[in-house]
Amino acid sequence: MKKLVNAPRAVVGEMLEGLVSLSPEQALLEGESVVVRSDIPAEVHRREVAVISGGGSGHEPAHAGYVGPGMLHAAVAGDVFTSPSTDAVLAAIRAVAGPAGALLVVKNYTGDRLNFGLAAELARAEGIPTEVVVVADDVALRDTVEPARRRGIAGTVLVHKVAGAAAALGASLAEVAREAAATAAELGTMGVALGPCTVPAAGRPGFTLDPGEMELGLGIHGEQGVRRVPLQPADALVDTLLATILEDRRIGAGDRVALLVNGLGGTPPMELAIVARRALAVLREREVLVERAWSGSFLTALEMPGCSLTLLKVDDARLRQLDAETSAPAWPRNGKLAPVRRVSPRAPAQPAAVEAHPEHPGMVRFKQAVLAVADAFEAAETRLTELDSAAGDGDLGISLARGAAALRALPESSWSSPHRALTAIGNALRRSIGGSSGPFYATALLRAARHLADETPNAMAWAEAFRVAVEAVAELGGARPGDRTMLDALHPAADMFARALKSGQSPAQAWEASVLEAEKGAEATTRMKPRLGRASYLGERALGVPDAGAAAVVVWMKPLSQFIG
Template identity: 60%
Template sequence: MKKLINDPRNLVREVLESLVDTTPGLALLETENVLIRLDDRPAEQRPVAVLSGGGSGHEPGHAGYVGDGMLSAAIAGDVFTSPSVDAVLAGIKAVAGPRGAVLIVKNYTGDRLNFGLAAEMATAQGIPTEVVVVADDVALRDTVAPERRRGIAGTVLVHKVAGAAALHGHSIGEVAALAREAAEAVGTMGVALGPCIVPSVGKPGFTLGDDEIEIGLGIHGEKGVERMKMQPADMLVDRLVDTIVADKALKAGQRVAILVNGLGATPPIELAVVARRALARARELGLSVERLYTGTYLSALDMPGCSVSLLALNDRLLDALDAPTTARGWTSDGRIADCRRLVPTPSTFNASSYSEPRGPQADEIHSVALAVAARLMAEEPLLADLDSQAGDGDLGASMARGAEAIRALPPEAFNTPASACRAIADALRRAIAGSSGPFYAVGLFRAAAELEGRNAACAEDWCRAFSAAVASVEELGGARVGNRTMVDALRPAAEAWAKALSSGTDPVEAFAAAASAAQAGAAATEDMIATLGRASYLGERVKGVQDGGAVAVSIWLDAIRQRISSQT
């Protein structure tokens, strides 16, 4: 296990110190792990204080929600461990005045006991304190009674509602009532793709097979209520949303807010996919989605997975969600578009590629292009493996997409040598992302310019066009032989082809010499240190592996060689 921490025993304190150091308006109690919002007003002038907390490991919750309009203080226990009664009481006394305090507590035994006893003690000492328990985990609907359900990510929405009520000067009874209304109205369900690792334990809390997930988990590294096979994101989101809707008895027309929450190791790209489907599914069920929040709001350390929360809205709750806050953990206003808007895509298609009269080499050119596509498809695993050892691993998939784009071109695209080069350039430019697409496109466009006006091309024409294409790739990328790029195969091939033709070699054999030179050039990259491209970041570590881009060049040149050899 590798973690960017010091002593696990000091982890929580160091996290709180970081927040105080980097966030204006916050302070830390000297001897307790309690983060507070600074308030210079005398205690008797302060509004109702809203506090929450619990075990750490849920960042940005709970300390990330300390700020105007949300929490007055957050009490942090050790990772996944409830804070002590004394810590909670100290937090109450640090921020609350005679108007009292409301404690937002997730429904775990330790939290209820420690926060509940602290509330009793604070009340006895003249600070009226009420406790609002959040038990939003609908995954337990068939397992335990509603009052025994866990409190999970929906708690963040309750923080926001209670904090807004306090900001507007409401009484302790009014703040607690609105918070309880939100707690009753919210339902949450989660899915984990893997376990988390508690720093002090140093190993996962459970194990999952490569194709297994846990449905209905909590936020403390525990297992869910069901283990099942991995499914596409949309299917998982539908199950989460449908379960919440059924449990909360939400009907068509009900206004709702959705919270899509990452559990710690889920990247934004995946949360966006979940949010997209959660919104769509809610609308399919007739719900009126007024707000949608996406991000990591209440994590479970480094657990991969997410939860979805639905909060049934009325005007009071929506106003509270929209109220301003300075809490840095609340990162979005949640507003969404009323519908997905699509506008026509401007055409980037080169119509001239299909307007030339059919020439005598059309069928031959088309067959060669299809042979290249077939070979690139077959070699996808090899190219992916080479690129994964020295780059980001996408070369195989990119070249396969390019091959499919070539296959999809209509026969008339190959009417002339120039039209074929332009059409393939357009296809690869659209199909291949990253650097490969532009490099191939610029080379093919340059080749098309060399072949323009020819109904058919001889070997010398093709050779000149190929040399021009290689030169354009060198100009665009700045690579030369020895930089460990596709040029290490392209340049030797161009020179070998031109040399063979100039010496009177048979055209087919001359091209075979070019293909052979490309293979030798690609093989030579195995001993090179990259000086351009992503592989250059790895230095000596790429030695021993051939450059994927150069190998790809050698593959499609050899495919052309095989095809033209079989046609003679």
């Protein structure tokens, strides 16, 4: 188990200390794993209805992250994935509630219901009016258990917001409880896990998944889902989740909803944004009116990779509660959506159209050579990704594959002359290849194009164009041979091509010799300590693996051999 913890038994206490240290409006209840608002009036008669929630730890930012004006008055934390004790819940009620009473928002798990329910009874016996609202929003269990026995998952956060807003406006306990219960009744949530999580005390994952599998319809305690299914693309998965929620909650055209895209702890914002994009598109296609939407990690399961989607039916009154001001640290504030807008960039001046001349000497073969390079880029994608991942950021393979697609998409007018073709190729790679490779190849090709204004360059002109292209790469990146970069393949290859031609070898022979030099140069990078780029951060750990950029040079040089000469 690899986690940034000191000791499993100290995790909850140390976590709460850290959270409260970062949140000036919060305080720790002495002797308890309870986070309370620091602005609770000392005079109990001045206290509004207290909204309290909690449960096992491991769901951060829930529940402590929602303690603040306009949301929760207190959050009670149990051990990881374990309900807090009755005494801890009762201590929270005593700390923040007054004659106006307290509302306990409870997720529908047996331990939570028992401990929060018993605490409510004890509080009532002490004269503190207390109500309990249970959230059971997990629609994945629709075919497994009756609605009242479904689990409470991420939709609970929206109940916190509505109940907290009602309490902040001075509503009575009965009114706050009614608003919370009505919100819970309109919620539907369903989740998916791409992998397990590890409870610190257990030290091992809760379940195992093959690379091509995922758990559909899981809870939030590291347990398995309702069923195990093959891995799906994000769009297909969102369609599955939404279809179940929409059917179960009977949401259709004209209904107004709030959408919550929730990460389970191990899902990056990039993937959540892709999920949110599809969810919004599907709802718009179905003419469901998305009034508010949020994407992020709201109620997690430690480091579990996966997400859940929640839909809540709304009206004007509920929207005002969702929009009401709160300074709870984990609430994302404004969930309002703007109309979909796209701004078109200013188009550059277009050169005069040039009629293509496929019959021009050599240009048909030139185009075939370039398309062969595109084939080679795609065939080498996996290998280049592996090499780049070993000593870089792992994007070279997919970047060059995108470059290959851009080459195939060039219009016929691009192939009218070497100068025009190289210019078009350089600009296509500039637009399609990310990272450093795009600028390097674009600069090299554009520099070479300027040296080939003659429409029928001879072999020595091509050799000179190769040389100046390599110089352009060196100038742009500041690298030299020996720095473990693409130059370690390019520089010896360009030198050999020119020398071989001058010695009387044919262009085909000279190019073969050039390819051999590129291969030697790329292989030599396995013994070089990197001095530039991301690989330089690894130092000697990069040794033994060839530089991916140098290997890519060999990839595109080899297929050209059959077309030269």
